[in-house]
Amino acid sequence: MAINYPAGTHRAQEIQNTIRTGKTTKKALTFGKRGMGLEEEINLANDYYLANHLAVIHKKPTPITIVKVDYPARSAAKITEAYFKQASTTDYNGVYQGRYLDFDAKETKNKTSFPLKNFHEHQIVHLASILSQHGVGFVIIKFTSLDETYLYPAQYLIAQWQKLKGKQSISYHEIVRDSYVVPNSLNPSLDYLKAVDQYFEHLN
């Protein structure tokens, strides 16, 4: 079964993400890793992992509430009214070496802290549920101004959320202390499974 996924899958998703998050299209026009958003980097890493049989991790489609659909004769159904819906889970999940991974990706321009307002409470609840089922939950946090990326295990995020009641920020110092570094590399540019490996070593 040497069949690859259809091309362009992630491209469409990127367009959706651009629309959804209102990220600058300027970013999309620059070349190379520096110009890429964190989500794009993770999507490319996931493509790489899938093609090289290292892991099967996908970004979930953006949840939409569909209100109106037209069915033009001889044409594909056309959605003419729909709205973006708040996700009830994290954005990414999949399987790596038999283990269930579940995570979200967040970037901040801050240099000294990470604001908790980047999360919704149901995402924290979801990650807590994942941990209770012995899944591996975490957040990939990128400090864009520092060009540093961390795998921050869900149990620390949940503890900080409870302590700070979902407000304020986690200090950069605390994140670095409790995280695993995602190393810079060439292909994929964000080889986050390296940090997952480090985390697994700690878990075992």
Added chain:
Amino acid sequence: MAINYPAGTHRAQEIQNTIRTGKTTKKALTFGKRGMGLEEEINLANDYYLANHLAVIHKKPTPITIVKVDYPARSAAKITEAYFKQASTTDYNGVYQGRYLDFDAKETKNKTSFPLKNFHEHQIVHLASILSQHGVGFVIIKFTSLDETYLYPAQYLIAQWQKLKGKQSISYHEIVRDSYVVPNSLNPSLDYLKAVDQYFEHLN
């Protein structure tokens, strides 16, 4: 963290599914299990499993390609042109007792066989990838005319797909032989984790 998921999440998804699959709205108007589609039954089972801390399994949102979005002043962004997109994975995944589950749900009115045209090749490829990462992949197949539901492990589906080259049908006899029965129950009406348990016993 005794916070539950917001109500109505699955309701919206059901509406989407109805739109997408063109299933009769008549079904939605009848009451009780008999009137429910397989997807609704699985969604209700997943709600039950989540609320009772048994498993965290979600249906993925329907993938959409967004073409045009309006941003009315002081209102939510409104999608005014979008199209349904073929999914590149299965519909359901999640974690149960530390194991990664990945599956699709299919129903047929046939009594003697299950047509392979119910699957797309990329779904078969996806399930093969899941197995190679030691995930648990399967299909929940419901023979609606017989009111019988089976957990059919992915390795049998993949083997049949390769043998039959994606055409023709798998006989009812073969499915029953290689499957685990999903028992009828009251709450949830489709307690498919019971069949997963049986399958795990066989795997161990």
